[in-house]
Amino acid sequence: MADERILIVDDDPSVQHMLEQFLRGEGYAPFVAGSAAAALAAIRQQPPDLLLLDIRLPDANGLDLLKEQLLPELGDYRVIVLSGYGTSQDAEAAVLAGAFDYLTKPLALSRLAIAVRNCLRLQYLSAEMEELSGGALLPVSLRDLVGASAPMQALRDQIKRVAPFDVPVLILGESGTGKELVARAIHALSARRKGPFVPLDCGALPDTLVEAEVFGYARGAFSGATQTKPGKLELAEGGTLLLDEIGNIPLHSQPKLLRVLQTSMVERLGSNQQVSVNVRVLSATNSCLQQRVDEGSFRLDLYHRLNTVMLTVPPLRERKEDIPLLAHYMLMKANRAYQKSIRGLSADAMATLEAYRWPGNVRELDNAVRSAVILADHLIEPAHLPQQIRTQSDEPAEIPKPAMKPRESLSQLRRRTSGEVERASILKALEEAGWNKAEAARRLQVDYKTLYLKMKRYQIPPARPA
Incomplete structure (x- = not known):
């Protein structure tokens, strides 16, 4: 992509000039706003591809502006925050709020160039994911579940459906498929999102420690228990507990977990006092719990209690069409890291x-x-x-000869053909509207921002070609 529009929001004329010159030399189309009010006016007239935001402005605090007005207007990951006075707390607050990056002044231009390039690549990837997912923007909590394949679209839909209901969910999937990401998405889309998310990998603990970690223990409960310690169930109060590799819960501890799910009361090891807990329990496993039930190593009643809703995360080999999208997404994250x-x-x-x-x-x-x-x-x-x-591949990777065009897969052909049809539809609407983009968007039944992004994707010029 070329000529991406970058809005510089800074009240220092020397910084404005320096950034304009540098970004123009990098092939971008920069423009300037010296205040929060001017920035908002420019954004509402035509949204930029990226915004560079100084944290101190004459009429607003940059972080407040970011959280309260810019992110609702632009969406996450389209803002890079700049500051000569910032702290690590400011940086963390900016990134957690949805900024792509946080850079301190004096700016290292090489670092700025990398941040801008990676941020714009993420916008392109997000637009591609939006298009391949049927045009629906993904909530932040679902964005790490990258993939446009039918199994991933179905999984994201299931997560959105189950998240609001405060019931146990059993997440099945092979190791490395992203079961914890699914659990985090459920938590983030639930009414418990402001509470803690507490993961516990039961498979990483010996049997003797699992019960102590889950339920906690009282002082003197066992050798070395010199003080009372709350378990993960209590630490997740008001939020969500993920019991990963739930199949590793020892058989003798399973009745105790079942009682917690039934009564919302937990009893620490070495204590006869019960503590009330308000927590949603999610569980995950890469093994077949039903087989463990049949073998007698997992209780049937606990299995049914955990399995109110079951979600299955597909293995990567069953959604290989997602590999290019995943690889580029991971590339951008690694570039940034x-x-x-x-x-x-x-x-x-x-x-x-x-x-x-x-x-x-x-x-x-x-x-x-x-x-x-x-x-x-x-x-x-x-x-x-x-x-x-x-x-170790399914089949040798064929390296195409320079004179040969690589064959397209059916999914690639379908996407390319769909893109050609969509581009033609946009051009037709623009012609009928006299290249009035607002009118063309109305005819296409999309908002202006969507039309603008698709015009950039298909390299359609903003004005009718001469």
């Missing part, structure tokens, strides 16, 4: 990723992309990927 500017993945590297079976699922893909970002200089090639991914 390691302050690099890797442009992308070569066709050969992407073909290698798509040919692999991914026994470690999304976690393994994320590790592979992070490793490749560290090793690569400009573009990720197959040589930057872990050796086992290069050598």
Whole structure:
């Protein structure tokens, strides 16, 4: 993409001039607002692709402006906050509120260039996900569940449906598929979102410690218990507890967990006093609990209590069409984490990723992309990927000859054909409206912002070509 519009919101003329010159030299189209009021007026006239926001403005506090007005207007991850007076608390507050990044003055222009590039790439990816998901914007809590495949669209829909109901949910899926992300999304979309989210990996603890971690213990309950300690059920008060690898709960502890689910009362180890708890319990497992029930290692009544609603996270090998989207999303996150500017993945590297079976699922893909970002200089090639991914694939990754055009998959062909039809529809509406974009948006039954993003995606000029 070229000529992305970047709004600079800063009241210092020297900073305005410096940023304008630098961004214009990088191929962007910068423009300036010296106050919060001027920035809001510019945004409402035509939303920018990215906004650089100084934290101190003559008529507003930048963080308040970000949370109360800019994010509702622009959406998350389209603002980079700048400050010469900021603290680590300000930085954390800005990013948690939805800013893409936080940079301190004096600005390191190389760092700014990376932040701007990565932020704009994320906008392009978000627009692609929106289009492939049928045009529905994804809530922040669902954005890490990347994928436009039918299984992922169905999973996101199920999460939105079940989240408001305060019932136990059992999340099934192989290791690395993202079960904790699903649990976090359920929590974030529920009425308990302001309460704590407390995860506990039961599979990482010996049997002797699981009960103490879940229920807590009183002083003197066992050797080494020198003071009373609340368990995870109490620490999650008012929020959500995720019991990951629930199948590892010892059989002798299962009746106690069942009583908590039935009565909302917990009894610490070594105590006969019961404490009331207000917590939603989610559980996750990569094993077949029904088989454990049949074997006698998991109680049937507890299984039914945990299994009010069951969600299944698909393995990556069953949604390989999501790999390009996932890889680019992970690339942007790794670029940001390691302050690099890797442009992308070569066709050969992407073909290698798509040919692999991914026994470690999304976690393994994320590790592979992070490793490749560290090793690569400009573009990720197959040589930057872990050796086992290069050598253990479903079928050898064919490297197309320069004179040959790689064959398209059916999903690629469908997306390309759909895009061509949509581009033609937009052009037709613009012609009929005399290139009045507001009127064209009305004819297409979309809002102005959606039309604007799609015009940029399909490289349709803002004015009728001469």
